[in-house]
Amino acid sequence: MSKVNKNFKRLILLIALGGIGLAAIFLTAQYKEFSKDKIEQIDKIKTKSMMTEVEGEIIEYSIIGSGVPVLIIHGAGGGYDQGLLLADRFLPKDNMIIAVSRFGYLNTPLSQNPTPENQAAMYRGLLDKLGIDKVHVVAVSDGGPSGLKFSINYPERVKSLTMICAKSKTPPKLTFVQSAVFGTIFENDFLFWMITKYIQSDLMNVLGVSKEVQQKMTKDEIEMAREFFSIMNPISLRKNGIYNANVQFAELSSKDYPIWKINAPTLVVHAKDDTLQPFYYAEYTHGKIPNSTLLSFEEGGHMFFSHHDEISETIRGFFDKAN
Numbered sequence: 001m002s003k004v005n006k007n008f009k010r011l012i013l014l015i016a017l018g019g020i021g022l023a024a025i026f027l028t029a030q031y032k033e034f035s036k037d038k039i040e041q042i043d044k045i046k047t048k049s050m051m052t053e054v055e056g057e058i059i060e061y062s063i064i065g066s067g068v069p070v071l072i073i074h075g076a077g078g079g080y081d082q083g084l085l086l087a088d089r090f091l092p093k094d095n096m097i098i099a100v101s102r103f104g105y106l107n108t109p110l111s112q113n114p115t116p117e118n119q120a121a122m123y124r125g126l127l128d129k130l131g132i133d134k135v136h137v138v139a140v141s142d143g144g145p146s147g148l149k150f151s152i153n154y155p156e157r158v159k160s161l162t163m164i165c166a167k168s169k170t171p172p173k174l175t176f177v178q179s180a181v182f183g184t185i186f187e188n189d190f191l192f193w194m195i196t197k198y199i200q201s202d203l204m205n206v207l208g209v210s211k212e213v214q215q216k217m218t219k220d221e222i223e224m225a226r227e228f229f230s231i232m233n234p235i236s237l238r239k240n241g242i243y244n245a246n247v248q249f250a251e252l253s254s255k256d257y258p259i260w261k262i263n264a265p266t267l268v269v270h271a272k273d274d275t276l277q278p279f280y281y282a283e284y285t286h287g288k289i290p291n292s293t294l295l296s297f298e299e300g301g302h303m304f305f306s307h308h309d310e311i312s313e314t315i316r317g318f319f320d321k322a323n
Contacts, residue, residue, distance in 0.1 A: 052129050060101040061101070077238055086164075090315060136160045136161075138164065160322035162269065165277045165304070170251050172278060204303075266293070
C-alpha cells in the first residue's frame with residue numbers, strides 16, 4: 001500500500017472520529033437541555049393538577065374559569081393540560097372548564113379495567129364530588145369513546161355533546177409509519193423531545209396534519225402547534241394511556257356503542273383530510289345521533305388549521321342554544 005493511500009485512510013479516520021466527537025458534544029448539550037425542560041414540564045403539570053378518589057380509583061383534573069360547566073376530554077398524547085390548551089383555543093371564555101386526564105395519562109393511573117365505560121363512570125363520580133349536575137361534554141380525538149359512553153350511560157348529566165375529530169367507530173389499522181412511531185418514539189423521553197424540537201413537521205404529518213396544510217399555517221397556528229407538541233413531553237407520563245387506547249379502541253362495535261340513543265344536542269366537527277382520525281367517524285356519528293349537526297372542512301387536518309375562529313364561534317352558538 002502506498003504512503004499516499006495510508007495517509008488518505010488516516011485522514012478519513014480522523015474526519016470520522018471528529019464527526020463522532022462533534023455528535024457526542026451536540027447530544028450531550030441537547031440532553032442537558034432536555035433534562036432541564038423535563039423538570040420544568042413536570043413542575044408545570046403539578047401547578048394546575050388536582051386529584052380525587054372515585055370508587056377507589058384516582059382521577060386527575062383541573063378547573064379554570066367560571067360559568068356553565070364544560071367537561072373536556074383530551075386526545076392521544078394528552079392529559080388535562082392538553083384539554084386546557086384546546087379549551088383555550090376552541091371554547092367560550094365564560095365557561096367553567098373541567099379538564100380531566102384519562103386512564104394512563106399523567107397522574108391518572110391505569111385502572112384494573114381501564115375501559116371507556118369505566119372512564120365514563122369516573123367522569124360521573126368526579127362531577128358528583130364537585131357538586132355539578134349537568135355539563136357540556138367536549139370529546140377530542142381519542143376522547144371520543146369515553147365521551148360517547150358518558151352521553152349514553154348518563155344522559156341526565158349531559159347538556160350537549162361536541163365531538164371534535166373524535167373517534168366513534170372501529171379504527172383502521174395503523175400505517176407502517178404510524179406503527180413505527182408508536183413502537184419507538186413513545187418509548188424514550190429524550191428521543192421524543194428531540195423529534196418535537198427538530199422534526200416537528202414530520203411528526204405533525206404522521207399525526208394527521210399534511211405538509212400541504214402545514215404550508216398554510218399562520219404564525220399563531222405555528223405557535224399553537226409548538227405548544228401542543230411541547231406539552232406532550234415527557235411522553236413517559238402519557239405512554240400507558242396511549243397504549244391502553246390501542247387495546248380499548250381496537251373494536252368499537254355498535255352493540256357496545258348504541259350512539260343512536262344519545263338524545264343530547266350534538267355537534268360533530270371534522271376535517272375531510274384528517275389522516276389520523278378518518279372523516280368516516282364524523283359521517284357515522286352524525287348519521288347515527290338523531291339531534292346532531294355536522295361542521296366539516298375540506299382541509300385543515302387533525303388540528304383544523306385555518307378554521308379555529310369558525311369552530312370557536314360555532315361552538316359558542318351551539319352552547320348558547322343547548323343551555
